[in-house]
Amino acid sequence: MKTVFEYTKGMNETITSYCPGCTHGIAHRLVMECLEEKGLLDDTIGVAPIGCSINSHRFMDVDMCESAHGRAPAIATAIKRVHPDKFVFTYQGDGDLASIGTCEIVQAAHRGEKFCTFFINNAIYGMTGGQCAPTTLIGQKTTTTIEGRTVAHNGKPIRMSELLATIDGAKYVERVALDSPAHVRQAKKAVMRAIEVQEKKLGFAFVEFLSTCPTNWGLSPVKACEWLRDNMIPYYPLGVIKCPEEVK
Amino acid sequence: MAKKLMKGNEAFAKAAICAGCRYYFGYPITPQSELTEYMSHALFEVGGEFVQAESELAAISMIYGAGLSGGRVLGSSSSPGIALMQEGISFACSTEVPFVMINVSRGGPGVGTIQPGQADYYQATRGGGNGDYHVIVYAPASIQEGVQMVYDAFDTADKFRNPVMILADGMLGQMMEPVELPPMKEPLKEEDIPKVKPWALCGKGVRGHKNVIKSLELKPEALEERINAYWPKFDQMRKELTSYEAYNLEGAEVVFVAYGSTSRIVREAIDLLAKDGIKAGLIRPISLWPYPYDAFDKIGKECKAVISCELSMGQMIDDVKLGAKDRWPVSLIGKVGGMLLTPVEIAEGAKKQLGVK
Amino acid sequence: MATHKLMIAGFGGQGVLLIGQMIAYAAVKEGKEVTWMPSYGPEMRGGTANCTVVVSDKPIAAPLITEATAVVAMNGPSLDKFESMVIPGGDLFVNSSQPDCEAHRTDVNVHNVDLVRIADDLGNQKVANMVMLGAIVRTTGVVSLDSVKEVIREKMTGKKAALVPLNEQALESWTK
Numbered sequence: 001m002k003t004v005f006e007y008t009k010g011m012n013e014t015i016t017s018y019c020p021g022c023t024h025g026i027a028h029r030l031v032m033e034c035l036e037e038k039g040l041l042d043d044t045i046g047v048a049p050i051g052c053s054i055n056s057h058r059f060m061d062v063d064m065c066e067s068a069h070g071r072a073p074a075i076a077t078a079i080k081r082v083h084p085d086k087f088v089f090t091y092q093g094d095g096d097l098a099s100i101g102t103c104e105i106v107q108a109a110h111r112g113e114k115f116c117t118f119f120i121n122n123a124i125y126g127m128t129g130g131q132c133a134p135t136t137l138i139g140q141k142t143t144t145t146i147e148g149r150t151v152a153h154n155g156k157p158i159r160m161s162e163l164l165a166t167i168d169g170a171k172y173v174e175r176v177a178l179d180s181p182a183h184v185r186q187a188k189k190a191v192m193r194a195i196e197v198q199e200k201k202l203g204f205a206f207v208e209f210l211s212t213c214p215t216n217w218g219l220s221p222v223k224a225c226e227w228l229r230d231n232m233i234p235y236y237p238l239g240v241i242k243c244p245e246e247v248k
Numbered sequence: 249m250a251k252k253l254m255k256g257n258e259a260f261a262k263a264a265i266c267a268g269c270r271y272y273f274g275y276p277i278t279p280q281s282e283l284t285e286y287m288s289h290a291l292f293e294v295g296g297e298f299v300q301a302e303s304e305l306a307a308i309s310m311i312y313g314a315g316l317s318g319g320r321v322l323g324s325s326s327s328p329g330i331a332l333m334q335e336g337i338s339f340a341c342s343t344e345v346p347f348v349m350i351n352v353s354r355g356g357p358g359v360g361t362i363q364p365g366q367a368d369y370y371q372a373t374r375g376g377g378n379g380d381y382h383v384i385v386y387a388p389a390s391i392q393e394g395v396q397m398v399y400d401a402f403d404t405a406d407k408f409r410n411p412v413m414i415l416a417d418g419m420l421g422q423m424m425e426p427v428e429l430p431p432m433k434e435p436l437k438e439e440d441i442p443k444v445k446p447w448a449l450c451g452k453g454v455r456g457h458k459n460v461i462k463s464l465e466l467k468p469e470a471l472e473e474r475i476n477a478y479w480p481k482f483d484q485m486r487k488e489l490t491s492y493e494a495y496n497l498e499g500a501e502v503v504f505v506a507y508g509s510t511s512r513i514v515r516e517a518i519d520l521l522a523k524d525g526i527k528a529g530l531i532r533p534i535s536l537w538p539y540p541y542d543a544f545d546k547i548g549k550e551c552k553a554v555i556s557c558e559l560s561m562g563q564m565i566d567d568v569k570l571g572a573k574d575r576w577p578v579s580l581i582g583k584v585g586g587m588l589l590t591p592v593e594i595a596e597g598a599k600k601q602l603g604v605k
Numbered sequence: 606m607a608t609h610k611l612m613i614a615g616f617g618g619q620g621v622l623l624i625g626q627m628i629a630y631a632a633v634k635e636g637k638e639v640t641w642m643p644s645y646g647p648e649m650r651g652g653t654a655n656c657t658v659v660v661s662d663k664p665i666a667a668p669l670i671t672e673a674t675a676v677v678a679m680n681g682p683s684l685d686k687f688e689s690m691v692i693p694g695g696d697l698f699v700n701s702s703q704p705d706c707e708a709h710r711t712d713v714n715v716h717n718v719d720l721v722r723i724a725d726d727l728g729n730q731k732v733a734n735m736v737m738l739g740a741i742v743r744t745t746g747v748v749s750l751d752s753v754k755e756v757i758r759e760k761m762t763g764k765k766a767a768l769v770p771l772n773e774q775a776l777e778s779w780t781k
Contacts, residue, residue: 042453045317057460063449065316065343065461068335071309074301078313078321079449081271081297083438086451104309107302253626253633253641279645362646423668424626424641426633515666590671 008033010041012061021214021221023178024052024120027091028059030184031118034191035062035087038199044087045079047072049101051093052126070101073108076115087198088115094135095125098160102134105164112169112203116194119160119206122213123232130216134158137231142216157235161208165241171203173241177210177233179225186238196247203244210236251426256391256416257282259427260350261290263398264322268435269348270296271321273310275303277329278362279418280352284324294435304329308336315340315347316461318441318448320402324350326418327368328359331376337411338377341478342463344447346405348398349383350414352421355559355586363586364418366510369563372415373537380475382482384412384489385536387507391425393534399430404489406445408481415536417559419509419588485538492540493532499550500529502598503576505568506557507533510589514557517594528598536564544571553601557581557594577601608663609747610670612687614655615679615700620734624677625656627738630760631752632660640668653682660747675745677737679720681705696745698737716744716781723778732775739776750776 007013010032018024035041044062048054050069057064067075072090080088097105097119105117124142125131132142132149135157139148149157165173172194176187187209194205210232212224219227254262261283264272272287284300291298297314301307304325314321325333330351340347351372355365370376372385384404388394394416401412436444442454452458465471496518497503506514511532518528527550531543547554554576556565562580572578581597583589599605611628615621622643632639643656657673659665675696678684680703691697693712700706702721718740724733735757742750754773761769 043451045449045451047313054464057462061452061458063452063459065313065449066463068309068312068339071305071336074306074309075313075316077299077306078271078273078310078319079317081299082314082317082319082441083450103302104306107306111299251633253630253639418645419642419668422643422645424629424639425668426639513667513669519666588667588669590669591667592671 008036010036010061012059014059016059017055018052019215021212021224022052023122023209023211024056026178026184027118027120027209027211028056030188030191031089031091032060032062034188034195038195040087040195043085044089045083046088047076047079047090049090049092049096050127051096053091053093053120054127056091070096070099071104072096072101073104073113073117077108077111077113080113080115087195090115090117092117092119093126094119094121094123094133095128098134098158105160106167109164109167109170109204109206112171114198114201114203116198116205116207118191119208120211121160121208121236122211123157124213124216126213126216135160137235159236161206161241164206169204170206170242171244172197172205172247174243175208175210175236175238175241177228177238179210179212179228183238193243193247197244200246202246208236210238251428253424254391254427255282255424256394256420256422257352258286259391259395260324260398260414260416261286262429263395264348264402265290265294265296266430266432267320267399267402268433269320269322269402270294270435271314271319272296272323273299273301273307273314273321274324275301275307275329277326279354279364279421280324280326280350283350283352283421287322304332305335308333311347312336312340312345315345316343316449318436318445318450320436321347322350323347324352326351327353327356327365330368330371334371334377337383338375338379338381339463340411341381341383342379343461344409345461346409346411348401348405348412348414350398350416353415353417355584361586362418364509364559364588365584365586366417366508366559367561367563367584368415369536369558369560372413373539373567381478382410382485382537384408384410384485385415386412386534387415387536388420389508389511389532391420391423392427394420395427395429408485410481410485415508417509489535490538490540490542491534492543493534494529494543494546495532496527496529497531497546497548498529499548500527501550502526502553502555502602503529503531503547503551504555504557504594504598505531505533505564507536507564510557510559513589513591514594516591517598520591520595521598524599526599526602526604539567539571541567541571544573544575547576551576553598554578555581555598555601557589559583559588607674608659608661608665609675609745610673611658611675611677611741611747612655612670612673612690613658613677613679614653614683614687617652617654619654619679621654621679622656624734624738624741625658627753627756628658628660628742628748630756631748634752634755635748637662637748638665640665642668655683655687675741675747677741678706679703679737684708698740700737716740718779724775727771727775727778729771732772735772735775736779740779742776
């Protein structure tokens, strides 16, 4: 019999603690699958954020640490200095990266740090219970925007990929989505390219995953994928924003 | 070895390099910027890594990142910057990641002044960040002593897997004194980290199973167990690391307690008082945490007053009272604003306490 | 030797801190105890600057001083501020090229040093601080002139080595 699919060795055989329908699990698996295919699992150091995915180290079977809120890029900066030939990544949510940690992510990109950041954008704070994030869409109801986010009060949602792509040290920037099998396959290619950017020491690589948060959005897992497709993708367009010749 | 005239900030940086430190992350702030500047070139000369961070918040996270992946790492800042760094210091105590910090302190609160101050005593010794933990704190009184403290601090930090703070101040950072530098130690090579620091993150391939460095414990019992487990370590630190200098205590009518740069000025005050026939002594805590409470048992029965001398409105005085245990009246000679106490002020203050004109 | 306590003050950029450092370096050469302590502040140029240098055979307690065996005033405001600090019988060095730079004390040894004129005579205004350094060292004996010259030769290397003779000449150019 021919094996057509195997659970990646990069993930523990544990059921994740994420809510049903949450796409963290898919993003975890994609990153670990790619590292396994690249033969990098033994030589990887990951940094987990504050947020739901602070638990990612329970599921990803690589060396990992937790970070103070938003500071993962600073921690990864130093890890890469101590272990320049290891694969180093941060895995961060939108509260962590696009709010409290904007300074660290922008400056890590600005220095052209040679690690990868996998950014989970689900337009809301998950772990703390559904508060407004900088990525929350206009009109979206959260526990701190109960009538829906307004431009007048909160401004428009921040597009981190576009922002980071303006920085010279960010060599690879792509936005993908986890709402459909086709998009998931595309996402895997993006993760692969980001890893290659680091392997070739070209600079900072960034992949943004549009993700779901069915619990805090108040939607079923299927409806959440539809909501992502109908609302997030139009505002956060998918695709490669920046890619160096060497990994095309 | 010939003595070399060096600025405190630069001598402390050089001492770290001699101790095998190869990583430094910092952010400019007066009066410690020369330390950051010195590291920016001196570390590259020995194959180390230097990053000028975007903020103290990032700097301490970098220090933390280097520490948790096995690097021998130094950080430094001055009071308001150290306040920002408490996030990472608390984190490192939680996860038992070693590193060495230098606070070239200045007067506060807020942005305060760039002139010397000793009002970070609470911040340093009481745990400036959140949670139950202790940072080992040493206070040098001279550049030479600071050099030795920095040199030894890395081994202490590694031994106890705990951050060590050197609490200097603007005077020590900015002044120059002749110093003898310690010998250069061989730095830890990247490939030797898993052997020396088996807990560090180096990629699981070096040991066949993954390492995780984590702070979060959602189960109350698990966190309780972890915090309880720190305490024997802190008790051991109290036994091994408590240090002080007792000067002129025998027969002293008045005993000053002072640390760091202020202790130097107290020595001049003691000479002034001697000219007036008043015998004064000094307890100089060298470790501020653990605090040398036992030093107070060395005070003789002639003592009529114990005086805490600090560049603050009275912070160490809390520990002085704990050490004095109501055996003598304890009072304060303090000064704030960034000014140093003068020997005359201290001598006059002591006379007032003794009721001598 | 007695303990020398020097206060050296002037505008930032006049080489005030350097004068103090040169004395400190020379003192280390002579195996003496020494501390050098600068005033420090946000002004890099033009503001006031000062440093204190204490040189002794014995360990030095405090690097800051409340009275000085010698005060060096490189400008009027520094003289106003520090003239009273000199102990009776001590030395007061005044940069007499500066306006409003006239000493009032009669119980100290006042040394007027016309820095600009002397430096002009040497053909380089930049050595004015070395003229003052020479005046201090030769008058107070805080360190020997030879030690200072040795420091100059050690510090001025490469392209600057050509300036060593001029600097050494400057050290000896002031006469009472």
